[in-house]
Structures are given as C-alpha cells and as structure tokens.
Amino acid sequence: MTLGGGGTSPPVDSPDGGSHPRLSTTPGRLVVISGPSGVGKDTVLREVFRIAPRLNYSISYTTRPPRAGETDGASYSFVSEPEFAAMIERRELLEYARVHGHWYGTAEARVRASLDRGEDIVLKIDVQGAAWVRRRVEGAIFIFLLPPSLEELRRRLEERATESAESLELRWANAQRELAEQDRYDHRVVNDDVRRAAREILDIVESRRAEASRP
Numbered sequence: 001m002t003l004g005g006g007g008t009s010p011p012v013d014s015p016d017g018g019s020h021p022r023l024s025t026t027p028g029r030l031v032v033i034s035g036p037s038g039v040g041k042d043t044v045l046r047e048v049f050r051i052a053p054r055l056n057y058s059i060s061y062t063t064r065p066p067r068a069g070e071t072d073g074a075s076y077s078f079v080s081e082p083e084f085a086a087m088i089e090r091r092e093l094l095e096y097a098r099v100h101g102h103w104y105g106t107a108e109a110r111v112r113a114s115l116d117r118g119e120d121i122v123l124k125i126d127v128q129g130a131a132w133v134r135r136r137v138e139g140a141i142f143i144f145l146l147p148p149s150l151e152e153l154r155r156r157l158e159e160r161a162t163e164s165a166e167s168l169e170l171r172w173a174n175a176q177r178e179l180a181e182q183d184r185y186d187h188r189v190v191n192d193d194v195r196r197a198a199r200e201i202l203d204i205v206e207s208r209r210a211e212a213s214r215p
C-alpha cells in the first residue's frame with residue numbers, strides 16, 4: 001500500500017491548509033470509526049481488538065489532559081498545545097479537529113507505517129476528522145456507531161463519572177451534531193450488544209477486504 005504516493009489523483013486540501021496528494025489504502029485497509037460520545041466506541045473497539053489482535057490501532061495525539069488511569073502512548077499520546085501546533089506546522093497530521101474543547105489528531109506516519117506493511121488500521125476519530133479522511137484517502141472504510149436510542153445515549157453520558165455537568169452538556173450537544181452526520185458513513189452499526197457490534201464491524205472489514213481482492 002502507498003500512502004502519499006502521489007499517483008494520478010489530483011491533490012486535495014487538508015486541514016493544515018496545505019495541498020497533499022490523495023492517498024490510497026490498499027492492500028492495508030484504513031477503518032474509520034466515529035460515533036457520539038457515550039455510544040461505547042472504546043468498549044466495542046476493545047472487543048474488536050480482542051477478537052482480531054492483529055488489527056492495528058492509530059493512537060491519536062491530543063491536548064486533552066489524561067484522565068485517571070490513562071497513560072501516555074496507550075489510549076493517546078498526550079501533548080501540549082504548542083507541541084500540537086508544531087505538528088500541524090510540520091504537516092505531520094493526516095487529519096485533526098477540535099473536539100469538546102481540545103485538539104485531537106492522527107499522525108500520518110503511524111498510519112502510513114501500518115498500511116505500508118499491508119496491515120489494517122483503525123482510526124477512532126470524530127466526524128470532522130472523518131470528513132478530512134474522506135477527502136484525502138481513497139478506499140477507506142467508514143463506520144458509524146449508533147446507540148440503541150437517544151434516551152439510552154443520554155443515560156450513558158449521565159452515568160459517566162468522569163464528566164462534569166458542563167462537559168456533559170457539551171458532549172450531549174456534540175452528540176446531536178455527530179448523529180446528524182451518520183448518513184455520510186458507508187456503514188452504521190448499532191451498539192445494542194458489545195460483542196454483536198464488534199463482530200458486525202469485523203464482518204464489514206472482512207467483506208470489504210474480500211471485495212477488494214476479487215479480480
């Protein structure tokens with residue numbers, strides 16, 4: 001697979017304001033998972049990686065402070081705002097966005113390394129970042145994770161002990177905005193049951209891989 005290989009596609013804009021060649025993701029597959037806060041992305045992805053340990057995960061950079069129990073380089077690479085700005089300046093991010101008042105971004109080199117080895121890689125990113133990936137990357141798989149209902153989503157957000165009241169309202173408002181984007185995704189998976197949702201995601205990746213390898 002080549003990322004940034006150039007090819008014949010026209011260059012596209014990127015969030016850093018620059019113009020990059022359109023990227024292509026074969027034979028490795030780039031899998032984008034989005035969904036509103038509280039939908040259970042982390043739990044479902046843990047199950048996905050338990051079933052398919054060879055799948056890679058793109059560890060994002062963020063300026064958000066670590067939560068209790070989070071260590072640098074595991075769930076995220078935690079950086080300062082100036083460090084993040086420098087990465088944008090150096091054009092090191094495939095995509096980035098401001099989410100819930102903090103910056104989050106995907107390191108292009110990490111994704112490229114995985115795809116160059118022919119390995120699939122999962123990006124857990126918000127809808128703004130996914131929109132950039134859609135413009136910049138050819139052949140990526142876009143999956144949106146949905147709650148069984150809005151009431152259930154609200155309940156899950158309220159249950160989260162890590163969120164302050166203000167942050168809860170911000171996340172609820174953002175959840176509505178995220179849900180409004182679901183039709184732009186190739187696949188929508190309802191997280192009514194963690195195991196079932198994880199298997200559905202893996203089935204989607206598997207069938208897209210099979211499609212791509214057909215002559």
Ligand code: 5GP
Pocket residue numbers: 034035036037060061064095096097099100104105106124125126127128129130
């Ligand atoms: P949290 O801080 O709760 O872990 O994540 C908040 C939101 O940031 C989630 O919706 C997640 O999808 C999004 N996010 C995490 N990493 C990235 C990234 O690298 N890029 C973008 N655009 N969004 C991200």
